[in-house]
Amino acid sequence: xxxxxxxxxxxxxxxxxxxxxxxxxxxxxxxxxxxxxxxxxxxxxxxxxxxxxxxxxxxxxxxxxxxxxxxxxxxxxxxxxxxxxxxxxxxxxxxxxxxxxxxxxxxxxxxxxxxxxxxxxxxxxxxxxxxxxxxxxxxxxxxxxxxxxxxxxxxxxxxxxxxxxxxxxxxxxxxxxxxxxxxxxxxxxxxxxxxxxxxxxxxxxxxxxxxxxxxxxxxxxxxxxxxxxxxxxxxxxxxxxxxxxxxxxxxxxxxxxxxxxxxxxxxxxxxxxx
Amino acid sequence: xxxxxxxxxxxxxxxxxxxxxxxxxxxxxxxxxxxxxxxxxxxxxxxxxxxxxxxxxxxxxxxxxxxxxxxxxxxxxxxxxxxxxxxxxxxxxxxxxxxxxxxxxxxxxxxxxxxxxxx
Numbered sequence: 139x140x141x142x143x144x145x146x147x148x149x150x151x152x153x154x155x156x157x158x159x160x161x162x163x164x165x166x167x168x169x170x171x172x173x174x175x176x177x178x179x180x181x182x183x184x185x186x187x188x189x190x191x192x193x194x195x196x197x198x199x200x201x202x203x204x205x206x207x208x209x210x211x212x213x214x215x216x217x218x219x220x221x222x223x224x225x226x227x228x229x230x231x232x233x234x235x236x237x238x239x240x241x242x243x244x245x246x247x248x249x250x251x252x253x254x255x256x257x258x259x260x261x262x263x264x265x266x267x268x269x270x271x272x273x274x275x276x277x278x279x280x281x282x283x284x285x286x287x288x289x290x291x292x293x294x295x296x297x298x299x300x301x302x303x304x305x306x307x308x309x310x311x312x313x314x315x316x317x318x319x320x321x322x323x324x325x326x327x328x329x330x331x332x333x334x335x336x337x338x339x340x341x342x343x344x345x346x347x348x349x350x351x352x353x354x355x356x357x358x359x360x361x362x363x364x365x366x367x368x369x370x371x372x373x374x375x376x377x378x379x380x381x382x383x384x385x386x387x388x389x390x391x392x393x394x395x396x397x398x399x400x401x402x403x404x405x406x407x408x409x410x411x412x
Numbered sequence: 413x414x415x416x417x418x419x420x421x422x423x424x425x426x427x428x429x430x431x432x433x434x435x436x437x438x439x440x441x442x443x444x445x446x447x448x449x450x451x452x453x454x455x456x457x458x459x460x461x462x463x464x465x466x467x468x469x470x471x472x473x474x475x476x477x478x479x480x481x482x483x484x485x486x487x488x489x490x491x492x493x494x495x496x497x498x499x500x501x502x503x504x505x506x507x508x509x510x511x512x513x514x515x516x517x518x519x520x521x522x523x524x525x526x527x528x529x530x531x
Contacts, residue, residue, distance in 0.1 A: 234463045238501065315469040326462045330477075337451035346444045366520050382524075397516065401509035410506070 155274045157212060162201035164282070167196045172206035179281055188262050188283035198248045203240035203269060211240030216270035218321060219244060220255055221263045248286060257292035359400035362393040445492045449485060456481035476529035483522040491515040
């Protein structure tokens with residue numbers, strides 16, 4: 139009940155805050171008076187046919203801003219005319235001067251078009267009146283569509299060229315390297331293995347005597363060395379670096395002792411032979 | 413290397429004399445090492461020729477193979493010079509056993525890097 143009462147009290151306030159236009163009019167005057175036109179502007183329906191201005195015509199708009207409730211003239215804080223070309227998305231904003239009684243007058247002389255008029259083409263400009271006041275609800279009125287003579291095309295923004303999507307970057311990679319034909323590979327494999335034949339042939343010819351190779355003092359050294367080579371081969375096949383270093387460190391201990399034993403025994407034999 | 417032969421006819425006798433002297437005066441053990449050096453040289457030359465003439469495509473494999481021959485050659489050559497009885501005066505501190513131990517250690521390290529490169 140309290141709430142309803144508050145709303146009833148507030149209602150006139152809300153109502154008083156609505157603005158409207160009184161006797162809005164446009165007048166087109168022409169130097170040759172051929173296209174002269176003067177009509178009131180309807181707030182609900184755009185003028186038909188759309189307004190059309192020649193290169194020397196003048197458009198005059200007059201209206202008074204009033205409170206809808208009391209009918210008193212109001213000077214709003216902000217009043218703008220917006221010219222908007224829906225096709226090219228160009229727009230111009232023209233501030234209007236409204237006197238303390240709420241009366242405003244705007245003249246658009248096409249012989250001297252204002253800077254706020256956007257670049258135009260043959261498409262119509264949508265003319266909107268925008269009124270702002272911190273005491274009232276904002277008001278936005280679509281006044282009419284306006285044909286004006288086409289201007290120069292809008293100048294291109296200096297940064298326009300930079301603001302486009304760049305072409306998709308195409309990465310080019312070096313083609314995969316290929317193995318040579320099998321015959322060439324096979325021939326060179328045989329060639330690379332050929333020195334082994336030479337080596338084995340020469341060794342067979344020299345046939346060095348290794349009388350102590352399998353003596354108990356030498357065999358452990360040879361075995362540990364073989365184990366080292368096997369470990370490295372295993373590294374190639376599957377082991378990781380850390381594993382190899384670990385196993386190698388472990389294998390190094392017996393290798394050192396076996397090697398010392400083997401080499402000392404050989405050294406002693408060499409000294410005995412002297 | 414002493415074994416390499418020249419095809420120039422003027423030097424044939426010189427080379428023959430050299431070859432004969434090598435065969436007669438070199439201990440079998442050094443010949444054994446020399447055969448290995450010769451093998452390493454041939455192997456390295458063939459691998460390098462393949463790399464230059466055909467492709468170096470598995471480049472890591474080429475690096476591993478070629479560096480193993482070169483590295484082993486260097487290690488073996490130094491072993492040979494240290495165990496050569498004629499160089500005894502130059503390597504008084506280094507016994508043949510010590511030289512062989514160095515050779516083994518160097519070879520294991522070399523083979524570790526070679527298998528590392530082999531991928």
